[in-house]
Amino acid sequence: MTNKVTLIATAAMGLEAIVGKEVRALGYEDVQVENGRVVFKAEPSAIPRANLWLRTADRVKLLVGKFKAYSFDELFEKTKELPWEQFITEEGEFPVVGKSVKSKLYSVPDCQSIVKKAIVERLKKKYGIASWLKETGAFYRVEIALHKDEALLTIDTSGSGLHKRGYRVGQGEAPLKETLAAALVQTTNWHPDHPFVDPLCGSGTIAIEAALIGQNIAPGFNRSFASEEWSFIQQTDWDQAFQEAEDLANYDQPLNITGSDLNPELINIAKQNAIEAGLGELVTWKQMQMTDFKPKQDNGYLVSNPPYGERMGDREEVEQLYRDLGSIMRDYPSWSVYILTSYEKFEELYGKKATKKRKLFNGFIKTDYYQYFGKHVKK
Numbered sequence: 001m002t003n004k005v006t007l008i009a010t011a012a013m014g015l016e017a018i019v020g021k022e023v024r025a026l027g028y029e030d031v032q033v034e035n036g037r038v039v040f041k042a043e044p045s046a047i048p049r050a051n052l053w054l055r056t057a058d059r060v061k062l063l064v065g066k067f068k069a070y071s072f073d074e075l076f077e078k079t080k081e082l083p084w085e086q087f088i089t090e091e092g093e094f095p096v097v098g099k100s101v102k103s104k105l106y107s108v109p110d111c112q113s114i115v116k117k118a119i120v121e122r123l124k125k126k127y128g129i130a131s132w133l134k135e136t137g138a139f140y141r142v143e144i145a146l147h148k149d150e151a152l153l154t155i156d157t158s159g160s161g162l163h164k165r166g167y168r169v170g171q172g173e174a175p176l177k178e179t180l181a182a183a184l185v186q187t188t189n190w191h192p193d194h195p196f197v198d199p200l201c202g203s204g205t206i207a208i209e210a211a212l213i214g215q216n217i218a219p220g221f222n223r224s225f226a227s228e229e230w231s232f233i234q235q236t237d238w239d240q241a242f243q244e245a246e247d248l249a250n251y252d253q254p255l256n257i258t259g260s261d262l263n264p265e266l267i268n269i270a271k272q273n274a275i276e277a278g279l280g281e282l283v284t285w286k287q288m289q290m291t292d293f294k295p296k297q298d299n300g301y302l303v304s305n306p307p308y309g310e311r312m313g314d315r316e317e318v319e320q321l322y323r324d325l326g327s328i329m330r331d332y333p334s335w336s337v338y339i340l341t342s343y344e345k346f347e348e349l350y351g352k353k354a355t356k357k358r359k360l361f362n363g364f365i366k367t368d369y370y371q372y373f374g375k376h377v378k379k
């Protein structure tokens with residue numbers, strides 16, 4: 001019987017419930033959805049699976065301990081009591097990063113060096129080392145996060161953030177984070193049998209994430225993770241997780257996904273990104289003015305992240321774009337339309353109240369996700 005570990009899948013504000021749903025879909029049951037994170041208990045084999053499969057989480061962190069700390073002494077002693085040797089090997093390299101919010105211990109550099117010293121002391125004792133720890137081995141990024149005097153000590157299992165799928169070779173001015181793009185797609189009830197279009201696709205993030213979802217391709221399939229080097233996770237757990245991803249990918253699922261954009265350079269970048277993602281020619285890319293978009297089939301899904309018109313001079317153009325989109329889509333009631341924008345009067349210009357709205361952050365920009373549900377026609 002393996003000991004369970006506590007994992008924290010971090011999430012952008014507004015995406016927590018979607019991350020929680022993804023964690024449950026992986027089969028984990030002890031799941032708590034909190035602000036900015038989803039906490040769950042599972043066997044260590046969940047580390048490879050969560051990193052490979054979570055489309056909307058930022059990172060997966062391993063919780064080492066949690067306690068109240070009002071003084072540096074307390075922080076030192078309680079950190080030293082934690083079983084670091086269960087995770088970090090004798091040669092492990094473990095830089096400590098930190099943050100502190102509304103806490104008595106507010107000096108982050110001091111907290112970091114105290115945590116570092118406490119772990120060093122613990123490991124030296126456990127490994128029977130009198131001199132320096134070499135730190136030439138696997139990489140363990142330790143984080144001390146203080147919030148209202150509660151210290152949370154974690155080790156990052158992901159390495160680079162999970163939005164880095166490994167397919168982005170180029171991008172436009174305002175690319176959407178892959179994790180947010182995946183969340184936009186997952187919020188719809190699009191099924192790969194239906195047409196899917198992003199007529200303002202930029203570097204193609206939404207269409208590419210839709211294609212990965214459509215064929216059930218694990219988003220982390222093309223990259224590596226910091227914890228692949230960790231010895232407390234069995235190599236067979238990684239092998240099985242990659243094998244599972246291979247087995248579950250449905251490369252035979254036909255897709256009807258199109259991305260178009262006015263800018264030919266971005267269409268080229270989108271094409272290259274799709275190739276890098278292993279999608280080859282599966283997504284159709286077109287250089288096209290949005291007003292030329294004309295659905296040819298019923299029951300489609302339009303999901304897009306248009307320009308927001310936040311820069312001086314762009315506003316009128318963007319307002320006209322929103323009006324045009326509304327008047328085009330009015331003639332296709334079987335289509336569902338999903339638009340992410342920070343423009344507060346979007347519904348007025350589009351000419352219709354959204355069926356549903358959801359508040360989301362695109363980086364630091366406060367946006368709404370306007371959702372118009374189409375009325376599917378029977379074929």
Ligand SMILES: C[S@@+](CC[C@H](N)C(=O)[O-])C[C@H]1O[C@@H](n2cnc3c(N)ncnc32)[C@H](O)[C@@H]1O
Nearest residue numbers: 175176200201202203205261262289290305307
């Ligand atoms: C915010 S960006 C989309 C970014 C994209 N989601 C990504 O991840 O790269 C908006 C895109 O709309 C395109 N665009 C603006 N006006 C357009 C129009 N009238 N027709 C087609 N594309 C347009 C721009 O070229 C830009 O790439």
